[in-house]
Amino acid sequence: MEFDTKTPPYLTSDKLSFAYISARDRWPVIVTQAVDDLYRSVSECQDPEKQEEGKKIIEELSRLKYELQHDRQLTPIRDDGGADVAIYNRELEQLGTPSWFNIPWLFCECYLYRRLNTSFSLSKHWKTYDVFYRQKIKTFRSSRPAVIELAARYKDLVTQIEQDKFKAGTGSEHEEAEKILFFEMCEICLWGNATDLSLLTSLTYEDIQKLQGSEARKASEKNILVNDLGATYEVLKKAKDEGRKERRVDIVLDNAGFELYVDLILAGYLLSSGLATLVVLHPKSIPWFVSDVLPTDFAALLSALADPRRFYETPSEEDKLQNNTPSPLADKDVTDLGFLFQEWARMHAEGQLIMRPNTFWTHPGSYWRLPSTEKDLYEDLKTSEVVIFKGDLNYRKLTGDAAWDPATPFTEAIGPLGPGSGVNVLALRTCKADVVVGLKPGLDEEILATEGGGGDSGARKWAWSGKWAVVSFSNGK
Template identity: 85%
Template sequence: MEFDTKTPPYRTGDKSSFAYVSARDRWPVIITQAIDDVYRSVTESDDSAKQEEGKKIIAELARLKYELQHDRQLTPIRDDGKADVSVYNHELEQLGTPNWFDIPWLFCECYLYRRINTSFSLSTHWKTYDVFYRQKINTFRSSRPAVLELAARYKDLITQMGHDRRKTEAGRDEAQRILFFEMCEICLWGNATDLSLLTSLTYEDIQKLQGSEARKASEKNILVNDLGDAYEVLKKSQREGKKERRVDIVLDNAGFELYVDLILAGYLLSSGLATLVVLHPKSIPWFVSDVVPGDFAAFLGALADPKRFYETPSDDEKLQDKTPPPLSEKDSADLGFLFQEWTRMHAEGQLILRPNAFWTYPGGYWRLPSVEKNLYEDLKNSELVIFKGDLNYRKLTGDAAWDPSTPFTEAIGPLGPGSGVNVLALRTCKADVVVGLTPGQDEEIREKEEGGGDGGARKWAWNGKWAVVSFSQGR
């Protein structure tokens, strides 16, 4: 807390904020879904000891839901041997052991998922269980139309880059710039399928949020777009012939968003804009849909045999007596091309995973230089660190109630100019905090339908329809 911005954070008790809506409406649904998932796994198990332990976890999650809905005091994280226990409990003590509905939103939401994880990490049979895995993999399956569209597009682009020698150098540079913009915007809008928010949408609704037509229609909703500055940083290091040109991606969601993140990573490596891409997943199941290392393995497993993955009915389809349509030979070949490309890059050390417990600590990234110095120094070796999604943006800015015209470089504090870290945030807005807007822009959007109007709420920033792409040159 001592390293945080002095700008007040958003709190769960603020009725005009999305924090209030999240604590009262979203979080009980998320806990209920977790309970349902464990119950389902308990009934599928034939191990009596695992069943009994699973029932105990269900009871603990039900108690957590009760505490939340009845605005009880937050209790200390039980000691499961992880280094962050003291971090959470020390901050909880500094906050005065508050209640659920009167606490900084960012800390409280991190605490919620850490509490959920503790029930599993203290068990014997469920220690590595990902209570959100089923939702993540099912949502990736439901993203089939957009997955196939991008697979075909990616294969064509990579093939063309390998064979097209007709363009002049200037022509190749312009094509590379355009492709960089397109790949980053695909990554940006891939975040539209954040599972922690989509608690009631159907799979058909999810599919409408994806695909090229949806992206083109959404370009006008990018309120800040610093992609040009980020591209120039990468292009400069390429022109200078630096032996290692590293790009880091601090991941957000699994499923379709991980897929588009790898599309971007593969493009950066194939184009020569990067020679190494470091992916930063979370170390524990987090915010429902965030990537953990196991998601990466499951994702590659799905692409290794796409016909089996996409043609096998899901549990819900079995209940509805539905059979997925078969994949065409072309679709299978396109996905096979991706699998071969990405596994080769991974095997050759060009594409690596580097989890760190810091990403699931409470609080914001203002603390990074002081709290996790090794990680901070490591990120300085990167030409560009891309922070994906809403939570990473909230953490970068301390989830604070900044004036929306505050420069992004100011709002990220110690990670701004002079930090030694080049920061690019790709974020669809799903929380109140937003910076870098022109004066009066926030007020203008509030006047639009569902924008918030005179109610004091910035509702336009809650639904993922608007986005910001913000860059800070730290070195």
């Protein structure tokens, strides 16, 4: 806590904040869904000892939900051997053993997921059980049309890049196309499922340049309130032009499923185009915020691509209940998805694309603490050309989830990770929480006054919907 910003954090007691809605409305539903998922697995279990242990975990999760809904005091995390237990419990004590509805939102939300995980990590038979896995897989299956469409375009793009490497000279047209493609790939990563894939309608370099002024591009960009992709690209391009032997990009991951898929599309593009020689992916080490990526989710995604017919054509449990039969994949779709699998599996095998979990990503505090409390990780990230932080939670942690004036520069709001930190930070974030910085003066008030913006209520409701986004860069070198 001593390293955090002194700007006050958002609290679950603030009725005008999304923290208040999260604590009272969202969290009980999340715990209920976790109970339902585990109940399903327990009922399918044949081992009596494992079944009995599963029932005890269900009781613990139900008790957690009761404590939450009845605004009880938070209790210390039980010692399950995790090095972070002391971190959580020390901070809880410093906060004065608060109750669920009167506590800093960021700490409490992290505590909720850490507490959930403790029930599993203390068990014998359920240690590695991911209570959110079914939801992640279901979501990825439901993204089938976008997955297939993007696979075809990615295959065309990478094939063209490879062919282009053997042509004499690149020229300004090629460089401009590379820049536009970098923007497109990052914007696909930014919006995830909401991405308008029509942006990548054609992938010849000549046609890509025409996209720059297209209506599709303007429509996509109008809701990006801060867009620092140009500055980010220049950093990567400079490193490439200087011919540095290792040019590393890090991605601190957010959601599994389709979002991880598009993160891998970006990673593959960076490696194929030569904008990076190494991409390091940072997953979480425990089930986290429902849909966050675990190393097992990466393996599951590659497995789905390795045998797409089995993954997409096998009826799910819901399909069986509704008597639905998934439509078969076309041969071309199987080929395109197989191409992705071969590319990414090769990059992974050759050490160009690696997973590097670290328990710091599931600690309760902000990333303001990183340089002081996780020196090894901090020094490691300094060797990266750009560290991309994906999603809303990473943005909240970068900025301390604090009630900044929205015109505060991003470089100021990320404190010790800002200028002079030695870390180049890029945040790709669709807004789903109150904190937002780096806006032009008056822009917050302008959006608040729009329909649904929240101006009349005094709440920044526009920042909760995911309709708006910020792409913020800080040059720390």
